[in-house]
Amino acid sequence: MKKPxxxxxxxxxxxxxxxxxxxxxxxxxxxxxxxxxWTYFTxxxxxxxxxxxxxxxxxxxxxxxxxxxxxxxIDGEVFEFVLDEPSKGIYVPPGYWRRMKFSHNAVLLCMASxxxxxxxxxxxxxxxxxxx
Ligand code: T46
Numbered sequence: 001m002k003k004p005x006x007x008x009x010x011x012x013x014x015x016x017x018x019x020x021x022x023x024x025x026x027x028x029x030x031x032x033x034x035x036x037x038w039t040y041f042t043x044x045x046x047x048x049x050x051x052x053x054x055x056x057x058x059x060x061x062x063x064x065x066x067x068x069x070x071x072x073x074i075d076g077e078v079f080e081f082v083l084d085e086p087s088k089g090i091y092v093p094p095g096y097w098r099r100m101k102f103s104h105n106a107v108l109l110c111m112a113s114x115x116x117x118x119x120x121x122x123x124x125x126x127x128x129x130x131x132x
Pocket of ligand 1: 048049058060098110116
C-alpha cells in the first residue's frame with residue numbers, strides 16, 4: 001500500500017526576487033490532475049477532514065499559513081506532517097483517514113486525481129476501520 005509522503009518542491013528564485021515552485025504531472029505529481037480546489041478562512045479551533053477516500057489521490061500544498069495533518073491507515077499506522085512553507089507538499093494515496101488543523105490565514109490547495117464524487121468518501125470512522 002502506498003504511504004503519504006512529503007514532497008519538497010524546488011524553490012526557483014532568490015530572497016531578493018521572490019520564488020516560484022512548480023507542481024507538474026510526470027515530475028512531482030504522480031497522477032493526471034482532474035480537479036483543483038482550495039480551502040481558506042478555517043478558524044483555528046476547527047478540525048477539517050475526518051474522512052477517507054476509496055480511490056482519490058491528492059497532492060496538497062499550504063500556499064499560505066500553517067496546516068497540520070494526521071493520516072491514519074486502516075491498520076492504524078499514523079503519519080503526521082506540518083505544511084509551514086509553500087515549497088512543501090504532501091502526496092496522499094487513497095485509504096487514509098485524515099484530520100487537519102489550520103492557522104486562520106492558511107490556504108490549502110489540493111490537486112486531485114478524480115472529479116468530485118461523494119461516493120468516493122468514507123465519512124464514518126467505524127466504517128473506515130471495518131474496511132480492513
Ligand atoms: C480532502 C481535504 C483536504 C464539493 O462540492 N466539491 C468538491 O470538489 C469538494 C472537495 C467539496 N465539495 C463540498 C462537499 C462538502 O459539502 O464541499 C463541502 C466541504 O467538503 P469537506 O467537508 O469534504 O471538506 P474538507 O476540508 O474536510 O475536505 C476537503 C476534501 O473534501 C477532501 O477530499 O482530502 O479537503
